[in-house]
Amino acid sequence: MRPQGRARISGRYPQAMGICDGCGFQFTHSELVWQYEWMGPRLGNQRKLVCRTCNDEPQEQLRTLILPPDPTPIANPRPENYRLADNPISFQQWSPLALVGNRTGTGNIGNLFNLDAAFRPPAVKPSQQGALRTPSAAGATNYLGKDWSATTGGPAAVAGPSSLIQGLTYAVSSFVAQAPSDQPFLATGATAMEFDGWNGTAWVSIWSGTSSGSAGETMSVSLPSSLQTQYYGHRLVITGNGSRLGVASLTLSAAGDGVRSSAPAVAPS
Numbered sequence: 367m368r369p370q371g372r373a374r375i376s377g378r379y380p381q382a383m384g385i386c387d388g389c390g391f392q393f394t395h396s397e398l399v400w401q402y403e404w405m406g407p408r409l410g411n412q413r414k415l416v417c418r419t420c421n422d423e424p425q426e427q428l429r430t431l432i433l434p435p436d437p438t439p440i441a442n443p444r445p446e447n448y449r450l451a452d453n454p455i456s457f458q459q460w461s462p463l464a465l466v467g468n469r470t471g472t473g474n475i476g477n478l479f480n481l482d483a484a485f486r487p488p489a490v491k492p493s494q495q496g497a498l499r500t501p502s503a504a505g506a507t508n509y510l511g512k513d514w515s516a517t518t519g520g521p522a523a524v525a526g527p528s529s530l531i532q533g534l535t536y537a538v539s540s541f542v543a544q545a546p547s548d549q550p551f552l553a554t555g556a557t558a559m560e561f562d563g564w565n566g567t568a569w570v571s572i573w574s575g576t577s578s579g580s581a582g583e584t585m586s587v588s589l590p591s592s593l594q595t596q597y598y599g600h601r602l603v604i605t606g607n608g609s610r611l612g613v614a615s616l617t618l619s620a621a622g623d624g625v626r627s628s629a630p631a632v633a634p635s
Contacts, residue, residue: 373393382396388417404428493549493614502608535626541616
């Protein structure tokens with residue numbers, strides 16, 4: 367008599383035997399079951415007869431998930447403005463800030479060409495897509511920044527913020543200046559830089575330092591709490607020498623909400 371493997375043979379009720387397509391052992395044919403697998407949204411027969419041990423559970427990763435319909439939207443939704451709430455003075459937020467009070471301009475100030483590009487994403491970009499001045503003015507006279515109290519009509523005069531009718535001030539906790547990806551802030555190399563605040567009468571120096579002179583340099587500065595004073599405007603000043611000068615982006619982070627103050631004197635022209 368031939369070996370029966372794992373088949374059970376009954377002399378009274380004989381049954382056919384079969385080989386498991388999985389392990390290759392011999393079983394009673396009636397013990398073998400079809401192997402199923404997910405094929406899209408339904409189970410498909412793999413046409414394999416296997417024993418109970420070899421019978422695999424269908425893999426759910428092969429199953430097509432049918433998502434339920436979206437819930438019915440409500441009328442007149444009021445979602446939170448997360449971008450403005452998370453960082454009201456980042457370069458992505460120049461447009462929402464421009465709508466504070468009567469302001470319709472961007473509030474961007476400076477004597478660099480293509481000035482607004484420094485306050486728009488992306489932060490990293492070549493010089494031709496950022497704020498640029500060529501040739502740069504000699505000395506610490508090249509600057510760009512924000513006039514928080516810019517009045518209706520757009521950016522303030524080159525020499526300083528506008529008449530500040532709104533009297534809006536911000537305290538800046540940190541700033542990040544990004545050099546163009548294809549050149550340093552000043553094309554000839556390292557240069558002196560400073561960060562100023564406008565107190566309504568004059569520009570006050572808050573920080574000063576020197577760039578490394580490398581292309582694509584990121585200058586990230588966190589100001590101590592003692593220097594986080596409310597100002598009507600802030601600017602970054604870069605010392606030039608007649609060579610090409612560029613800023614890919616300037617990001618200012620607020621230490622808190624804006625504060626309304628009494629209107630100071632008009633900035634000098």
